[in-house]
Amino acid sequence: MRLQYPTNIKVIQLPCSGRVDILHLLRAFEDGLDGVYVAGCMEGDCHFLTGNLKARRKVEYVKKVLESLGLEPERIEMYNMSSAEGPRFAQVANEFYQRIQELGPSPVPKAQAA
Amino acid sequence: MIIGDTKPLEEILEMIEGRERVLVLGCRGCVTVCNVGGEKEVGILATTLRIARKKAGRPGAVEERTLERQCDPEYIEELADVAGDYDAIVSIACGVGPQFLSERYPDVRVFPGINTTFIGGALEHGVWAERCQSCGNCLVHHFGGLCPIARCSKSLMNGPCGGSASGKCEISPDVDCVWHLIVEKMAKMGRAEELEKVWPTKNWLTSRDGGPRVRIREDLKQ
Ligand code: SF4
């Protein structure tokens, strides 16, 4: 199955969405990235029981931080999808890309690429 | 342990406004355990402050460091060579930290980055509750191991008061009446009659009412 999703989305693989850290998410914004989303398994389907629920709470936390910084909280999102849903992965990627296009670039200047 | 809460970001941004070099300083003691002032929280706060500065196009560095403790001069001393380089130090230790720092480095502006709230423990991950008010004369063994000073809204020694209803305190349906719990627990242990003792007025001189407290241990003092 070959599915198209925007090439400027950089995928970072984690063993479980619960492994995502508030600090990782914030660092992305510090580097001037325009948006971040976390793709976790369907709720109730976590191999580690609650990883995806914890990920969602961390995303909610970062939304609040962005808000208090005067950045749009929509720049970060949590999505749930099963690993058997390739088309949904591509659909979410396109959807989020669209959303960020509409929001425009982050007002935080991009970090110089190393 | 000592429990704290993060301060609103706006308040911290106001503190460091116009100060170029900022150090966010954590502590590996209580505030690490209650997830408010350890190395991880230093990283989160410093990153957040850097985002704010970059966004506003302001210059200045926000650096990170965490001391073993901020309530011991020997660790505060570790900053001796660098403290003067900063225009602001934001301490996210309990209130002792910013005070010890200001005393040792009087020329550096030190700000409290958290609110120190109470002495308590974790009920579950992410939930802490007040358990002690450091009254200076512990009596919990008379009350089934439950502290009427810290946990009764009126700190009654002879409770419950008339406001106790269905196990809840009159101040809020979310607050357990500790005197209800004391009576239940003592009855269950077959010690209910011990509660017939009328306690005289507590001597609060051992508490804050006696003024700021200092503890001197002659056996340890050098
Ligand atoms: S009786 Fe005093 S020392 Fe003991 S737990 Fe209560 S407040 Fe703390």
Ligand code: SF4
């Ligand atoms: S209702 Fe219970 S906890 Fe509340 S003030 Fe009265 S005795 Fe104390």
